[in-house]
Amino acid sequence: MEWADFLGHHRQRKWFANAIAHNKLASTFLLVGPSGIGKRTFALLVAKSLLCTETDPKELNFCNKCETCVQVESQTHPDFLYLNRDKERSAITLDQLVGSKDSRMREGFCYELRIRPYSGRRKIGVIDDADTLEEETSNCLLKTLEEPPPGAVIFLLGTSEKRQISTIRSRSQIVRFSPLSVEDVEELILRNSYVSDSAEARQLASRSHGSIQYAQELNDPSLMEFRNQIQSFLMQRPIEFIALAKAILDHVNNSTREGQPRRDRLTWCLDEVTDALRNSLWMQMGVTAPGSSDPASVFAPLKNLPVRTLVKLIELTHETRGNVGRFIAPAALLEAWTANFVRLARL
Numbered sequence: 167m168e169w170a171d172f173l174g175h176h177r178q179r180k181w182f183a184n185a186i187a188h189n190k191l192a193s194t195f196l197l198v199g200p201s202g203i204g205k206r207t208f209a210l211l212v213a214k215s216l217l218c219t220e221t222d223p224k225e226l227n228f229c230n231k232c233e234t235c236v237q238v239e240s241q242t243h244p245d246f247l248y249l250n251r252d253k254e255r256s257a258i259t260l261d262q263l264v265g266s267k268d269s270r271m272r273e274g275f276c277y278e279l280r281i282r283p284y285s286g287r288r289k290i291g292v293i294d295d296a297d298t299l300e301e302e303t304s305n306c307l308l309k310t311l312e313e314p315p316p317g318a319v320i321f322l323l324g325t326s327e328k329r330q331i332s333t334i335r336s337r338s339q340i341v342r343f344s345p346l347s348v349e350d351v352e353e354l355i356l357r358n359s360y361v362s363d364s365a366e367a368r369q370l371a372s373r374s375h376g377s378i379q380y381a382q383e384l385n386d387p388s389l390m391e392f393r394n395q396i397q398s399f400l401m402q403r404p405i406e407f408i409a410l411a412k413a414i415l416d417h418v419n420n421s422t423r424e425g426q427p428r429r430d431r432l433t434w435c436l437d438e439v440t441d442a443l444r445n446s447l448w449m450q451m452g453v454t455a456p457g458s459s460d461p462a463s464v465f466a467p468l469k470n471l472p473v474r475t476l477v478k479l480i481e482l483t484h485e486t487r488g489n490v491g492r493f494i495a496p497a498a499l500l501e502a503w504t505a506n507f508v509r510l511a512r513l
């Protein structure tokens with residue numbers, strides 16, 4: 167991947183280029199924005215630019231040919247550390263950060279970051295899924311952020327700075343990323359061959375909320391079918407919330423029996439509802455949803471609810487989503503969500 171192939175986020179690029187040129191790069195960055203818009207790729211490209219041995223270190227650029235570039239791209243370079251949540255787990259673990267109990271601080275992300283750079287330049291660490299950092303792991307990470315190894319640059323990737331404890335936030339330079347434009351998502355859909363027809367790609371992109379990940383999900387027939395089912399529930403008056411919650415639970419139970427993939431699927435369902443609520447809110451406020459060029463394509467079934475109620479419902483659904491990782495049974499979570507939803511909305 168080269169900068170020339172990277173779409174969107176020009177302001178963030180310019181900002182990093184300027185910081186590197188003036189030697190004013192912070193040690194910790196919190197990159198926030200919706201999933202699937204390019205934050206991970208962006209961090210990888212900055213890392214390559216900082217480590218490439220063939221280009222001017224004051225430029226946000228890389229040759230993409232030297233051994234370092236090739237190794238960073240394949241995530242095998244010893245100075246480039248990438249950490250993400252194990253797909254079977256709900257959060258990044260303490261062991262991943264500071265090593266297992268028997269070898270605390272002698273292995274793990276924070277330890278490896280402290281080892282002298284192999285290239286003699288710097289270490290770069292990327293923590294993906296930073297939303298899942300829990301208080302204990304955050305506090306452990308904080309020690310490294312407070313006294314980072316010389317030259318080290320750490321990227322935390324998440325959806326919102328609100329998902330981080332205040333001490334992590336205050337130690338980080340926060341960089342916000344916005345959804346991609348419809349044109350950029352269309353281009354990425356064609357590049358990734360999700361569909362081959364450009365009219366189809368355009369239509370998919372216009373409903374993607376500026377996220378290539380979302381576009382990919384929209385293209386999955388089983389998810390598409392369930393999305394339509396959620397939408398038809400929300401279109402009814404009165405809304406059959408108990409039946410909706412049961413449909414979500416059945417969908418989660420039927421998709422997979424494993425713990426974490428089930429939780430991921432439940433998160434996806436709640437995000438679907440949040441999207442419908444958010445669209446309704448935007449419509450109420452008379453603005454077009456980001457990443458959407460066609461207001462008519464926005465699904466906004468609850469547009470008649472007062473803005474304040476919509477905001478409360480979004481908060482409630484978001485809070486429930488945050489509890490998905492806390493090992494509460496999906497059925498119990500959905501039951502509480504449904505009861506509160508009906509009470510707040512009085513539909």
Ligand SMILES: [Zn+2]
Nearest residue numbers: 218229232235
């Ligand atoms: Zn290079």
